[in-house]
Amino acid sequence: MTQQPLSVGIIGAGATGIAAAWDLANAGHRVTIYEAGAEIGGLAAGFKAPGWDWHLEKFYHHWFETDTDIKAILQEMNLWDNVIFPRPKTSYWIDGKIYRSEISPSAVFLPIGPLATARMGAWGAFLKLKADGLDLEQYTAHEWMLSHMGKAAYDKFFRPLLIGKFGDHYQQVNMAWMWARIRARSLRLGIYKGGFQAALNAMAARVQSAGDVTIHLNTRVERINWADGQPVLETGGGAQRYDRVLSTTSPNLLLKMTGDALADSLYGQQVGALQSIGAVCVVLALDQSLLTDGTYWLNLPATSADKRSNRFPFLALVEHTNWLPRQHYGDDVIVYCGDYVPADHEYFTLSEDELTRRFVDVLHHFNADFRPSWIKRSWVFRAPYAQPVPGVNHSKNIPPLKTPMPGVYWASMSQVYPWDRGTNFAVEMGRRVAGQIMAE
Numbered sequence: 233m234t235q236q237p238l239s240v241g242i243i244g245a246g247a248t249g250i251a252a253a254w255d256l257a258n259a260g261h262r263v264t265i266y267e268a269g270a271e272i273g274g275l276a277a278g279f280k281a282p283g284w285d286w287h288l289e290k291f292y293h294h295w296f297e298t299d300t301d302i303k304a305i306l307q308e309m310n311l312w313d314n315v316i317f318p319r320p321k322t323s324y325w326i327d328g329k330i331y332r333s334e335i336s337p338s339a340v341f342l343p344i345g346p347l348a349t350a351r352m353g354a355w356g357a358f359l360k361l362k363a364d365g366l367d368l369e370q371y372t373a374h375e376w377m378l379s380h381m382g383k384a385a386y387d388k389f390f391r392p393l394l395i396g397k398f399g400d401h402y403q404q405v406n407m408a409w410m411w412a413r414i415r416a417r418s419l420r421l422g423i424y425k426g427g428f429q430a431a432l433n434a435m436a437a438r439v440q441s442a443g444d445v446t447i448h449l450n451t452r453v454e455r456i457n458w459a460d461g462q463p464v465l466e467t468g469g470g471a472q473r474y475d476r477v478l479s480t481t482s483p484n485l486l487l488k489m490t491g492d493a494l495a496d497s498l499y500g501q502q503v504g505a506l507q508s509i510g511a512v513c514v515v516l517a518l519d520q521s522l523l524t525d526g527t528y529w530l531n532l533p534a535t536s537a538d539k540r541s542n543r544f545p546f547l548a549l550v551e552h553t554n555w556l557p558r559q560h561y562g563d564d565v566i567v568y569c570g571d572y573v574p575a576d577h578e579y580f581t582l583s584e585d586e587l588t589r590r591f592v593d594v595l596h597h598f599n600a601d602f603r604p605s606w607i608k609r610s611w612v613f614r615a616p617y618a619q620p621v622p623g624v625n626h627s628k629n630i631p632p633l634k635t636p637m638p639g640v641y642w643a644s645m646s647q648v649y650p651w652d653r654g655t656n657f658a659v660e661m662g663r664r665v666a667g668q669i670m671a672e
């Protein structure tokens with residue numbers, strides 16, 4: 233190393249923070265990570281119930297075969313051999329029936345007719361093969377998909393997907409986001425043996441053995457301040473000065489921690505204008521299979537941005553153990569009922585019992601034999617910042633990784649673009665910001 237070692241304080245031990253720490257530690261810098269939660273992993277963290285040998289993600293998670301950045305870092309850490317890529321079945325629920333989502337001989341029987349199916353297939357192939365889709369950001373996904381895929385395909389497949397994921401914002405999302413989503417998908421889906429929590433724990437252990445890295449769990453940074461020309465991190469336990477600070481938190485939390493220092497700046501206004509939506513997951517451990525056709529991921533139709541007028545109160549029904557063997561989870565069948573809603577939606581304030589009851593109430597539609605007595609255990613997870621909403625020409629609205637506060641950097645899901653947020657892109661961004669910190 234030609235440079236003097238820097239002391240770097242990182243806020244957040246999610247994939248971004250861990251990846252940044254890896255490059256900083258390998259270059260000889262001193263890294264301290266502060267994590268408000270009780271474990272490593274952030275949104276990708278998992279939990280283990282008694283009798284399980286694998287962690288289960290609080291929110292469904294998988295990697296695509298196109299995720300090259302997570303592959304590269306796991307290879308560098310000698311951990312890639314622990315990743316497996318089973319091929320699950322993903323499907324749509326349309327007019328009371330389950331349809332496989334990938335192109336297959338049965339695709340000609342889609343409920344939109346062969347011509348509309350062929351048109352949708354042709355434009356789908358165009359998007360899949362298009363190497364760079366950033367130019368599509370000038371259109372909304374709503375207008376582009378409607379005019380290219382046709383009304384039948386849009387109404388049956390893409391409008392429900394957009395509404396389900398973005399609610400009221402569904403007509404604002406740009407077409408580059410939709411392109412990236414289609415481009416990145418793969419049929420086989422990857423997971424680390426033991427779950428994402430095991431991956432992030434193993435990565436954190438490698439980061440700690442690579443150099444001078446300390447991780448403080450259960451330690452919330454309250455404020456990013458300034459003293460003698462250097463950033464200072466304030467926690468309940470005191471204040472610590474660093475040469476550089478990296479925050480990997482949501483836009484709101486960044487603004488809260490920096491207070492007046494950023495709020496009135498152009499940068500602060502840009503951060504404040506970023507839009508996002510939250511996520512909720514009810515996780516059920518059942519004693520028998522719900523989706524007996526073997527479907528892992530079932531997309532449910534959302535016809536109205538007002539979730540209450542939809543037939544189903546959530547967007548995705550995911551039978552995790554139709555992808556991974558239930559033996560890893562003490563022979564439990566694991567089912568996620570997941571939805572995306574704004575952070576002020578009632579799903580964030582309803583009691584866990586009430587939310588679970590509302591979701592469980594519709595499960596008999598997918599299996600007439602289902603009885604609530606099948607449920608052995610259940611959990612509720614909620615994340616108010618879960619999915620950025622990229623509007624038209626979004627690339628011009630993304631705040632840079634370097635903030636106007638000297639020595640302070642910010643890298644979050646809101647700066648991942650046009651790709652949909654994911655641990656792969658968190659790793660890419662974490663390493664990019666580490667490079668920038670070291671270069672400056």
Ligand SMILES: Cc1cc2nc3c(=O)[nH]c(=O)nc-3n(C[C@H](O)[C@H](O)[C@H](O)COP(=O)(O)OP(=O)(O)OC[C@H]3O[C@@H](n4cnc5c(N)ncnc54)[C@H](O)[C@@H]3O)c2cc1C
Nearest residue numbers: 244246247248267268274275291293294452453618654655
């Ligand atoms: C429903 C859902 C499904 C997803 N599906 C997938 C998927 O299939 N595949 C995939 O790869 N990705 C998926 N993702 C996205 C993935 O989880 C994120 O992209 C990734 O975890 C982001 O990592 P991060 O480090 O940037 O942020 P985070 O994981 O949010 O980490 C930030 C960390 O900062 C901590 N923190 C916040 N404030 C403070 C503070 N003041 N002091 C100290 N610490 C603080 C938080 O506790 C958190 O641990 C999904 C996300 C959701 C919500």
